[in-house]
Amino acid sequence: MTARPNAQAPVDVKRAPIMISLIIGAFFAILNETLLNVALTDLMAEFGVTHSTIQWLSTGFMLVVGILIPITALLSGWFTTRQMFLGAMILFTIGTIISGFAPNFSTLLVGRLVQASGTGLLLPVMMNTILIIFPPEKRGAAMGMMGLVIMFAPALGPTLSGLIIEALNWRWLFFIVIPFAVFSIVFAMIFLKNVSELTKPKVDVLSILLSTVGFGGIVYGFSSAGEGDAGLTNPEVYITIIVGFISLILFVLRQLKLKEPMLDVRAFKSPMFALTTVLLIIVMMSMFSTMIILPMFLQSGLLLSAYVAGLALLPGGILNGFMSPIAGKLFDKFGPRALIIPGSVLLVIVIWQFTTVTTTTSLTTFIVLHSLLMIAVSLIMMPGQTNGLNELPRRYYPHGTAILNTLQQVAGAIGIAFFISIMSNSSIRYIENTDPSTVANIQAEAMTVGVQGAFKVALAFAIIGFILTLFIKRTKAPIEE
Incomplete structure (x- = not known):
């Protein structure tokens, strides 16, 4: 058999309709990861459940996504691109309808888990399709567009949720999504073509x-x-x-x-893919330290409402969405080092600045620092991910995308628990070792100490990430027989 570049893209495929199908579906599926966060308090009151119970709406969602993503490498060998995408979006739409009309908490939870099933199937399908239909020299821009969706959608979630709840009620968080999800299904049925090969493993x-x-x-x-x-x-x-x-x-x-x-871990034999995986885990944990702790500090430390805290994080989300396609195009032109190394330096500087925040720090400072953080993430995440995946032979594409998406979910879960634990323990130790009569607002002081302690650990992760970026090299698509 004649050797050929394994990454050669299909020449007879119209990429624009495929990308539009993927972007529309992915945006609303990923938006739902954070869309419900601001409504949790209202849901606790309506259904009469505790904080630990209501958290299952988020924890259960993450759990199902984490379980399903590894299996997508197997499913992609049995089902076409079209079948995978439509199946994922139909599942997501059914879950959205169930959630919107849920008469009780149990039904709402079932709806969320069905939604998560669709989202878990969708994420690797997006990335795998891009790897197939775009040659390596054009993947950066395409992955950048996906980055816009993956990062901007969850950043928009809390702000959009606050607006909807203020004007209507929590059920509209689902009702508003339904027509867009249905449109995505119809659009994909008309325009989305099969680009993957069935191997039936x-x-x-x-x-x-x-x-x-x-x-x-x-x-x-x-x-x-x-x-x-x-x-x-x-x-x-x-x-x-x-x-x-x-x-x-x-x-x-x-x-x-x-x-x-089922999931070919031999993909880690590719050095840049292995390095990228470790780097992205570290960056995800560093980012989650901010994404989780910052809103809590804005509400508990600066005494802002959840809606205002969500608005404060919106500029960073918009900037990240704006920067992701730009970073993708720059990656195609200049390679990974020109973006990832400056991005990691900026990440270290921003998190270092977060270690100094107090309750007297201005809201403007928080907005600026968060915006710079999201720019840093956009310079690291998609360029690094694209560079690592470019090194893989084509047969490893489904496995590589499933590995990266799965480990990012795991890193997110670990990051949330790890940094909240550090913040809580630091706050508790401060209260135990401080005479309440000597501190006017001991709770606010304790919160500040806890937040600073969490960011100091995050800074260590960011520095390790920077060191890893020094070993990043531009990859070339391998040749396969």
Whole structure:
């Protein structure tokens, strides 16, 4: 057989309709990850549930996404691009309808989990399709457009949620999404073409079980740790995490033995892909330290409303969405180092500045720092991800995208639990070691100490990330027989 560049894009495929289909569907699917956050207080009152119970609307969503993404590498060998996308969007739409009309909390939770099933299937399909239809020299711009969706949608969620709830009620958070989701399905049915090749790999039930317990256990464990006071010392949390890690190790060992692995971890033999994976995990954890802690500090420390706190984070989300396509085009022209290294330097500087914030820090300062943080993330995330995936042979595309998306979900869950735990423990220690009579507002002081402590640890992660970027090199698509 004649050797050919494995990354060669199909020449007879119209890329614009495919990209439009993916962007519309992905935007509203990913928007729902954060759209419900501001409404949680209203939902607690309406359904009469506690804070720990209502958190399942977020934790359950993340858990299902974390479980499903690894399986997409297997599903993409059995179902076409068109079938995968339409199936994902139909699931998402059904979940949205169930949630909007939910008469009780249990029904709402079921709707959210069905929504998450669609989202979990959709994310890797997007990236895998881009790798197939675009040659390496044009992938940066395409991935940048996806970056706009992936980063801007969740950033817009809290602000949009605040506006809708103020004018209507929480059910409209779902009703407004339904027509856009239906439009995405109809548009895709007309314009979306199949671009993937069906290999129909053998279905290994044990691999699916180990993957589900492994990734699901880790995501659930760390997500639960971020909710309760006991944190990682809660037996339910650390036992779940341990079982998850053991299952994950067994899963990896099994994949290395199988001729047709469900998730081919041999992708890590590509040096830049392996380096990119570690870098993105570190960046995701650093970013989550800010995305989770900052809104809490704005509300508890600066005493802002949830709506105002959401508005304060909006400029950063808009800037990130604006910068992602630009970063993609610059990546195509100048390569990864020209973007990733400056981005990591900016990330270190911004998080260092966050270690000095107090309750007297102006809201403008928070907005500026958050905006700079999101610019830094846009310079690192998509260029790094594109560069790492470009090094993989074509047969590894579904596996590489599934690996990156899964580990980003896991990193997000770990980041939330880890940094909230640091913030809480630092605050508690400050209160225990301080005489209340000597501090006018001990709770605000304790919150400040906790936030600064969390950002100091995040700074260490950011510095490690910067060191890793020094080893980044531009990759070339390999040749396959």
